[in-house]
Amino acid sequence: MDAHRSIDAVWKLESARIVAGLTRLVHDVGLAEEMAQDALVAALEQWPEAGVPDNPGAWLMTVAKRRAIDHLRRSRRLDELDETTEAETAAVAEAEPEQDDVLRLMFLSCHPVLPAPARVALTLRLLGGLTTAEIARAFLLSEPKIAQRVATAKRTLAEERVPFDLPGPAELAGRLSSVLEVIYLIFNEGYSATSGDDLLRPGLTLEALRLGRLLARLAPGEAEVHGLVALMEIQESRSAARTGPSGEPIQLHQQNRGRWDRLLIRRGFTAMLRAREAGGKPGPYVLQAAIAVCHAQARTAEDTDWRQIATLYDALVRLLPTPIVQLNRAVAYGRAHGPAAGLAMADALLSDPSLQDYHLLPGVRGDLLAELGRDDEARLEFQRAAALTRNAAERAFLLRRADGLPAGGAPVLTLAEAAEDFLARDTLDAQTVRSYGQTLRRLRSTLGDQLPLATLTADQLTRVCTTAWGESAAKTWNRHRSALRSFAAWAGMHDIAAGLERRAETRQRTPPMAPAELEALWSGDQPLRERTLWRLLHESGAGVRTVLSLDIEHLDLDDRRAQAGGTWVTWRSGTARLLPQLLDGRTRGPLFLADRRPGPARTPAAADLCPETGRRRLSYERAEYLFKQATRPLDPAGRGFTLRQLKPR
Amino acid sequence: MRYLMMSNPTGETTNPNLEAEMGAWIEELTASGVLLATGGLAPTGIEVRESDGEVTVTDGPFAEAKESVAGFALVEVRTEEEVVELARRFVKMVGNSRSVIQQVFA
Numbered sequence: 096m097d098a099h100r101s102i103d104a105v106w107k108l109e110s111a112r113i114v115a116g117l118t119r120l121v122h123d124v125g126l127a128e129e130m131a132q133d134a135l136v137a138a139l140e141q142w143p144e145a146g147v148p149d150n151p152g153a154w155l156m157t158v159a160k161r162r163a164i165d166h167l168r169r170s171r172r173l174d175e176l177d178e179t180t181e182a183e184t185a186a187v188a189e190a191e192p193e194q195d196d197v198l199r200l201m202f203l204s205c206h207p208v209l210p211a212p213a214r215v216a217l218t219l220r221l222l223g224g225l226t227t228a229e230i231a232r233a234f235l236l237s238e239p240k241i242a243q244r245v246a247t248a249k250r251t252l253a254e255e256r257v258p259f260d261l262p263g264p265a266e267l268a269g270r271l272s273s274v275l276e277v278i279y280l281i282f283n284e285g286y287s288a289t290s291g292d293d294l295l296r297p298g299l300t301l302e303a304l305r306l307g308r309l310l311a312r313l314a315p316g317e318a319e320v321h322g323l324v325a326l327m328e329i330q331e332s333r334s335a336a337r338t339g340p341s342g343e344p345i346q347l348h349q350q351n352r353g354r355w356d357r358l359l360i361r362r363g364f365t366a367m368l369r370a371r372e373a374g375g376k377p378g379p380y381v382l383q384a385a386i387a388v389c390h391a392q393a394r395t396a397e398d399t400d401w402r403q404i405a406t407l408y409d410a411l412v413r414l415l416p417t418p419i420v421q422l423n424r425a426v427a428y429g430r431a432h433g434p435a436a437g438l439a440m441a442d443a444l445l446s447d448p449s450l451q452d453y454h455l456l457p458g459v460r461g462d463l464l465a466e467l468g469r470d471d472e473a474r475l476e477f478q479r480a481a482a483l484t485r486n487a488a489e490r491a492f493l494l495r496r497a498d499g500l501p502a503g504g505a506p507v508l509t510l511a512e513a514a515e516d517f518l519a520r521d522t523l524d525a526q527t528v529r530s531y532g533q534t535l536r537r538l539r540s541t542l543g544d545q546l547p548l549a550t551l552t553a554d555q556l557t558r559v560c561t562t563a564w565g566e567s568a569a570k571t572w573n574r575h576r577s578a579l580r581s582f583a584a585w586a587g588m589h590d591i592a593a594g595l596e597r598r599a600e601t602r603q604r605t606p607p608m609a610p611a612e613l614e615a616l617w618s619g620d621q622p623l624r625e626r627t628l629w630r631l632l633h634e635s636g637a638g639v640r641t642v643l644s645l646d647i648e649h650l651d652l653d654d655r656r657a658q659a660g661g662t663w664v665t666w667r668s669g670t671a672r673l674l675p676q677l678l679d680g681r682t683r684g685p686l687f688l689a690d691r692r693p694g695p696a697r698t699p700a701a702a703d704l705c706p707e708t709g710r711r712r713l714s715y716e717r718a719e720y721l722f723k724q725a726t727r728p729l730d731p732a733g734r735g736f737t738l739r740q741l742k743p744r
Numbered sequence: 745m746r747y748l749m750m751s752n753p754t755g756e757t758t759n760p761n762l763e764a765e766m767g768a769w770i771e772e773l774t775a776s777g778v779l780l781a782t783g784g785l786a787p788t789g790i791e792v793r794e795s796d797g798e799v800t801v802t803d804g805p806f807a808e809a810k811e812s813v814a815g816f817a818l819v820e821v822r823t824e825e826e827v828v829e830l831a832r833r834f835v836k837m838v839g840n841s842r843s844v845i846q847q848v849f850a
Contacts, residue, residue, distance in 0.1 A: 104825035108776070147829075149836055301820060308777030358780060358818070 098143040106135055109152040110224035113159055115196035118259050120187045121163050124203060125249035128221065130166070134159035156192070163187050197222070198313040199259050201306075204248075205274040208255045213248040214277045215284075220245050222309075223302045233299050234284065271314065275323050275380060278306045282327050286334075300331055311366065321370035322381030328363035329387035332356040343492040348396035348430075360391045382411045401431035418450045426459055434466040446562050451541055454483035458493065470500045471547075479543035510551065511544035517585050534578035537563050548586060556583070557594040569598035608740045612729050617669075624713070625721060627673040628687055632741040634666040639738045643713060645686040646702075647678060681705070685712035746780070746848040747827040749817045751834065751841055758839035765837055773819070778830070781818040818848065 110131060117127035134155045148154040167184045204217040219225045219233075227245065231238040262270040285299025307324040314320050336354035339345050367388055370381050377385070386407045393399040408424035421444055429437020441460050450456045461476035477497035481490045514535040518528050541559045542551070556579060564572050576595045583592040608616070616629065632642055641659045649657045652674060656665040677686070684705035692709045693699055703712040723735035730736055759765065773779035789804035789812065817834075821827045824847075831843045 100823070100825045101829055104821075104823055104829045107822060108778075108826060108829065147832070149833075151829075298822070301822070305777035305820075309775060312775035362780070 098147075099139065101147060102135070102138050102142055105138070105147065105151045105155075107224040109155055110135075111197050111200065111222045112152065112192060113156050114221050115200035116156060116190070116192045117159055117163055118200060118203070119193065119196055120160070120183075120190055121166065122259060123253055124200070124221065124259070125246075125253060126166070127163075128249075130159045130162040131155070133162050160187060160190070195261060195313070197309065199261055201274055201310060201313070202262060202270055203252065203257060203259055205270075205277045206252065206257050207270070207273050208257060209248050209251055211277070211280065213244050213251075214273070215280055216241055216244045217248045218277050218306065219281065219302060222306060225302070229298075271317060271319065274310065275319060278303050278310065279323060279327070279380075281306070282330075286330060300327070300334070303327060304331060311369070315369070316373055318370045318373035318375050319378045319380045321366045321373060322378065322384045325363045325366035325370060325384035326380055326387050328359045328366060329384065329391050332359035332363065332391065338488070342488040343495075344489055347390060348399070350396075352394065352396075355391070363391065364388065377410070379411060379415045382407055382414065386411070399430070401427060405431040418444055418447050418453075419455075422450070422456060422459055426462075429459075429463050429466070434463045438463040438467065446558055448562050448566070451562050452483055454480045454489070454493075456480075457483065457543070461493075461496065465496075465500060474500045475543040475545050478545050479540070482540065482544065507547040507549060509544060510542060510546040510548055511539055513548045513586060514539055514582070517582055520585075530574065531578045531581070534575045535582065537575075538579070538582075551588065551591060553591040553594045556591050560595055569600045572598050573600065605737065605740055607742050607744050608726075608736055612726075612736075613741075615729050616726065619725070621725060623673065623677055624687060625725065627670065627677045628713075628718065629722070629738075629741055630669045630673060631664075631666055632738060633743060634670050635664045636742050637662070637664045639718070640715060643687055643715060643718060647681055647683055647686055650674070650686070681707050683707065687713040687718070689713050689717065745822065745824070745827075746818065746820050747824075747845050748848050749819060749827070749831055749834070749843050749845050750813045751815050751817075751838070751843040752812060753814050753838065753841045755840045759837060762838060769833075769837065773817075773830070778819050778821060779817060780820055782816065784815040785813050787812055787814070 113131045113134070114124070114127050117130055118124045121127055121130070137158050138151070138155060142148075164184050164187050167187060200221055201218070204221050205214045209217065216230055216234075219230050220227070225233075227238050227242045231241040234241070261267075282300050282303030285301070285303060304324075304327050307320075307327050311320050311324045332355050333347070333350060335356065336350040336352070337345055363384070367381075367384055370384065386404050389400050389404050389407070405424070405427040408420070408427045412420055412424055422441065425437045425440035425444070427437075428440050438460065441456065441463060444450055444456060457476040457480040461473045461480060464470075464473035464476060474497045477493050477500075481493035481497065484490050484493065518532055518535065523531070538556075538559055541563070542555060560572075560575060560579065564575050576592075576597060579595060580592040583589060613633065617626075621629075628642065631637075632639065635642065637659070641662065642664060645657055645659055645664065649659060651657060652671070655667065655671055656663050658664075684707060685703060688705055688708060688710040689712065690710075693704075693711045699711045705711070719738055722738050722741075725735070727733060727735035770779065770782060787804075791800075791802040791804065793800050793802070819827060819830060821830070827845055831845055835841050835843055
């Protein structure tokens with residue numbers, strides 16, 4: 096067998112302990128990993144010749160420790176005054192691996208100072224021993240992206256001086272829940288791949304199970320840890336039965352229970368017993384595991400104790416009132432108390448903005464509607480779910496479910512067709528088409544392309560509008576509202592948009608810049624054109640567009656004024672000092688010019704082109720951008736100001 | 745990937761501390777989530793055989809001791825190399841033994 100591959104295997108088995116042990120010695124996880132990697136390189140050089148040692152972990156640890164001592168000696172030479180280093184070196188030479196090192200490493204790599212994706216990547220890297228390439232493959236991300244994520248995470252830990260120790264009792268629960276969350280995130284990504292062609296990515300579930308089992312061993316007194324392990328073991332026990340021959344998902348109640356892995360189920364039950372022994376009030380993982388146990392105990396789908404499951408979901412919803420948990424509760428209620436009860440719960444979630452693009456909501460509604468015999472609505476929901484999922488196997492499955500329902504009557508005009516006809520009218524200009532298109536896309540994705548237009552109700556329209564734009568600014572709301580009204584009017588259904596109230600647009604006047612901010616602006620080191628423009632805007636109080644439209648011919652430098660359109664723009668000494676420099680011999684054309692000449696494909700109107708330099712008039716957008724960039728350091732909010740704010744108070 | 749490791753001792757063990765080492769190792773493998781199940785097998789066995797419609801049942805022991813499986817371990821690993829590495833450590837620890845590894849499909 097290839098020596099390199101067997102070294103890779105040794106590394107995966109041993110790296111967590113080596114990195115953990117070293118981190119305790121050198122107090123820097125990045126450095127520790129580097130040293131461990133150095134030891135790995137040494138192994139790659141020596142083992143193919145000398146053979147794999149009897150205890151490869153101890154071999155690697157010895158070599159890595161030697162690197163650590165070298166490092167400490169070197170840093171001592173750099174800093175002779177530091178007396179602690181000699182003691183440290185001795186400590187490193189003596190140190191034995193500690194039982195808790197790996198647990199400490201887990202707490203470190205799941206530390207809340209890191210964003211969740213960084214925690215996941217770092218944990219897989221340090222505790223799973225996975226290479227950057229393997230993590231990248233598992234998450235369908237590029238290798239540099241993962242490498243960067245891991246490097247940034249290590250740096251953050253060092254910069255924030257996150258200590259390598261176990262959290263005290265007061266902190267433990269919070270820190271532990273962060274570790275559990277990371278493990279479950281890894282498991283879920285493997286269990287129900289959010290994107291890609293495969294429904295399962297087994298490598299990741301296995302990795303998460305391994306981490307969970309490890310954690311359960313390291314923190315045996317924590318009920319939630321055992322709860323999570325139980326949950327993952329039982330979910331994993333179904334993996335063989337979850338997909339059909341062509342990779343399509345098979346729902347729990349249709350799975351062949353003979354294919355469930357009894358070994359994993361038994362391990363799950365054992366973990367659940369441990370969780371009960373650990374005691375305390377059941378937390379979210381224990382409750383979810385209890386639900387999984389209910390399913391695992393049922394010999395057939397019909398034997399499932401749905402009432403018990405519905406009760407457990409009631410408890411779970413109190414601890415974890417997420418829309419997803421509520422949706423699952425709707426499913427449980429549908430089974431325990433009939434599809435109508437479930438549908439009522441699912442319908443209540445329709446106005447939750449966080450679920451508006453989540454494919455499982457229409458999927459669940461489709462199931463419940465089909466059970467109620469409302470086939471037309473069910474078909475629509477399955478089609479909509481298919482359009483929303485990013486997973487190819489799931490999409491195919493949902494479309495098959497839609498097709499499997501008895502076909503409706505004669506073909507009718509669907510929402511999608513109506514929307515396209517509406518937008519295809521040649522009376523609309525491009526900008527209106529774009530704006531209306533945005534509104535109608537949302538309508539279609541929320542209600543389904545295949546919805547017969549005739550069945551569209553005022554309630555549905557209002558719901559889409561409030562869910563999607565209820566929180567946005569009045570201006571946005573009104574824009575979408577008028578698009579919908581226009582669509583309804585075109586379709587001859589005036590009354591359905593009647594429920595949408597126009598909202599008063601309160602114009603938020605942004606306050607002008609404060610004197611101190613202006614002072615800082617004037618004293619800054621800015622290009623002449625910008626300084627002149629800003630001074631002029633401030634001294635004249637004129638509109639930005641008006642000032643930008645000024646031509647040199649209109650300027651009356653002596654009287655400090657210029658005629659623009661029908662109005663006069665006047666200025667004072669500050670601008671007057673700058674203007675002659677800006678003109679610099681030019682006598683015609685736009686006052687404020689862009690930095691470059693326009694490209695060959697863009698020919699501006701003659702009036703916007705400087706006859707002397709060939710450059711075009713400075714655009715509002717560009718001027719605004721430059722100002723925002725320049726004033727960002729002055730703005731306490733860090734956004735930068737707008738030119739309008741230059742107006743005098 | 746799941747593998748079944750079956751071991752047959754081929755003579756006297758050469759390791760006097762075997763029990764303690766094995767205990768520690770099993771604990772470690774369980775902790776790291778690798779070891780799913782393990783067990784020892786009695787050397788006696790019953791053979792059930794079918795030949796042209798006739799079923800014969802024979803009480804053991806019926807084979808050479810070195811051919812019978814003495815114990816098994818069901819492990820979950822990422823690669824074949826990993827299970828080979830585990831088996832290598834195992835036979836080193838036991839001394840004078842032989843292990844056969846077969847992948848288990850769900």
